[in-house]
Amino acid sequence: MLGWALTFFIVAVIAGVLGFGGIASATxxxxxxxxxxxxxxxxxxxxxxLFRA
Structure with a gap:
């Protein structure tokens, strides 16, 4: 799941750099x-x- 979060973060950064505001905010x-x-x-x-040990 952390991989998916990282993937969407990278897509959001790329979209933000390219100027796609709606896509960047969604991702x-x-x-x-x-x-x-x-x-x-x-x-x-x-x-x-911790509680099992």
Missing amino acids: AGIAQILFVIFLVLFAATLLRH
Whole structure:
């Protein structure tokens, strides 16, 4: 999932450089959502690992 967030981030940067504002904001929004989901899943996995040990 982090790979998808990175992919959408790169697409957003390229679109921003080329001047496609709508595309850049859409891909940046998707990248932010995927990054937050990744962080939540990482925190949940980390907490589960700590409480099992």
